[in-house]
Amino acid sequence: MTRSQRLLALLQAMRGYRAPVTGDALADKLGVSLRTLYRDIATLREQGARIDGEPGLGYVLKPGFLLPPLMFTQEEIEALVLGGRWVAQHGDARLAEAAREAVDKIASVLPAPLRRTLDDTALLVASAREAGPPGPHMAPIRAALRDECKLVLDYRAENGAASRRTVWPVALGFFERVRMLVAWCELRQEFRHFRLDRIAALTATTERYPRHRRALLQEWRAIEGLPER
Incomplete structure (x- = not known):
């Protein structure tokens, strides 16, 4: 691995951590000595990377530093x-x-040999016909997730009962046969799961809900026993 490749690999590794990560962990991940790691961190700082931390406490890469163009492996x-x-x-x-x-x-910037990998890949995706069409609600739900705005749903439960719910969208799950909205329900005062194919009507609002979606997602993951990502 050349020095430039090593520096890029270090940036890539640090981008995967939201909390400070120790020098030992980074050095082990990259297969370099701790002394080399410290030298590389100093180099990246000189080049403008906002890396907070120090030996013994850990390091974190702050947002705002643009990585140079990346080259992908065949598996990537x-x-x-x-x-x-x-x-x-x-x-x-x-x-x-x-x-x-x-x-x-991606294809437009790949060299010819890797472009052939992209064109010739034998990994195929089955038709989504079994799951049914995405329906008209997925796009406004995605917008509400980005903007952290409330949604009003006219929803029909499995037993046929209809209700109107004001919800705080948290995540959108794609399963083999259904799509599922994870949301905090103001009516039930708890997290609920809503199948998109059972939403009869949806109204997008501009009213932001009072908690950050990221915090709600972490809370839902904890309740469901799901690992942090």
Whole structure:
């Protein structure tokens, strides 16, 4: 590994940590000595990377430092293409088009040998017909998740009971046959799961809910016993 590759690998590694990570952990992850790691961190700081911390306490990369263009391995390309194809099959129209455009952008900057890997990959995604069409509600739900705004749902439960719910959208789950909205329900005062195919009508509002979505997501994960990501 060249020095420039090592510095890029260090940046990539630090981007994966939201909390401070020790020098020992970073050195072990990259397969370098602690002395080399400290020297590389000093170099990155000189180049403008906002790296807070010091030996013994840990380091964290602050937002705002742009990484140079990346080159992908063959397996990374296969993962990106597989993910793009899955979204193109299972997302709403705008999300599907965005997935196709993203793969095209990646393809446009790849050298010829890696471009062939992208074109020739044998990883296929089954048709989404079994799950049914995404429906008209996925795009406004995605917008509400980004903006942290409340939604008003006209919802029909499995037993046929209809209700109107004001919810704080937390996450959107894509399962094999259904799509599921995770949200805090003001009526029930707890997290609830709403199948998109049972939403009869949806009204997007501009009213922001009082807690950050990230905090709500962490709380829901803890309740469900899911690991942090």
